[in-house]
Amino acid sequence: MSQTNETPQSPQPATAKRHRPVIAIDGPAGAGKSTLAAHLARRFGFLNLETGAMYRALALKAIENDLSFDEEAPLLDLAAYTRIALEPQAEGNRVLLDGQDVSRRVREADVTAAASKVSVHPRLRAWMVQQQQALGAGGGVVMEGRDIGTAVFPDAEVKIFLDAAPEVRGDRRYRQVTPSFQKFSGDYDESTTSAPDSQVSEQQRIKQEGIIRDMKERDERDRNRAESPLQAAVDAVILDSTTLSLDEVLARAEQIVRSHLPA
Numbered sequence: 001m002s003q004t005n006e007t008p009q010s011p012q013p014a015t016a017k018r019h020r021p022v023i024a025i026d027g028p029a030g031a032g033k034s035t036l037a038a039h040l041a042r043r044f045g046f047l048n049l050e051t052g053a054m055y056r057a058l059a060l061k062a063i064e065n066d067l068s069f070d071e072e073a074p075l076l077d078l079a080a081y082t083r084i085a086l087e088p089q090a091e092g093n094r095v096l097l098d099g100q101d102v103s104r105r106v107r108e109a110d111v112t113a114a115a116s117k118v119s120v121h122p123r124l125r126a127w128m129v130q131q132q133q134a135l136g137a138g139g140g141v142v143m144e145g146r147d148i149g150t151a152v153f154p155d156a157e158v159k160i161f162l163d164a165a166p167e168v169r170g171d172r173r174y175r176q177v178t179p180s181f182q183k184f185s186g187d188y189d190e191s192t193t194s195a196p197d198s199q200v201s202e203q204q205r206i207k208q209e210g211i212i213r214d215m216k217e218r219d220e221r222d223r224n225r226a227e228s229p230l231q232a233a234v235d236a237v238i239l240d241s242t243t244l245s246l247d248e249v250l251a252r253a254e255q256i257v258r259s260h261l262p263a
Helices: 033-044 052-064 072-080 109-118 122-136 148-152 166-177 202-224 246-260
Strands: 022-026 047-050 084-089 092-097 141-145 158-163 237-240
Touching (some): 022 148, 033 047, 033 141, 033 158, 033 246, 047 122, 052 072, 052 092, 072 122, 109 202, 122 148, 141 148, 158 246, 237 246
Parallel strands (some): 022 141
Antiparallel strands (some): 084 092
16 A cells, blocks of 8 residues: 555545455454454455554554554654555455554553544544555455444445453453463454463563553544544444353354345
């Protein structure tokens, strides 16, 4: 994806008829959107586009350039000479920032927190929505983020809002970024549907609690921002994964997709 210097306009819903449908997956951080999107893309032969990675990549560049997340104009200037590319892989997207693979870095806590702050700016968000609409204009894609079904593709044929209790989501994210737990793939570890292991060291517990606290703060920012707040589209199917295993989530999502697609 290449950026331009054009001033972003307010995003408009796609009006041209698509040859293939768009599957929109929205939800808060740590709900398992990336895992679900990758699975549905493979299952139905669609392209998987993780739009949240675009915000995280730009946030990473802001960190590297020591920019304030609170000032929109410098961030827009930064975007003008930033190249972000998503390369779909079997287990998710490879994220390239100006040609460099930052797939792992953009999932670290400081970057995900920064992305939430960067994404509150209306003009920057409108610009990003335009890029995302262009990526999915032809259909045949699974797009996951926080406003796909409400702002990017409000006319998506399939809309799923994936949610879970913040404590469960925080525990999943902790395991995702902790080396001893990285044997689990993606952002959904079904072992986190139960309480955390009581044998976890105090230091690990403090880190885990910090991630959960940060996630709740991010939820608050995302749900209350002025531009495209995190919320389920009125026609989205809400899928709460708090007490579900990964297999159960995937099976229910497949049923939702099939029920919305032409026979």
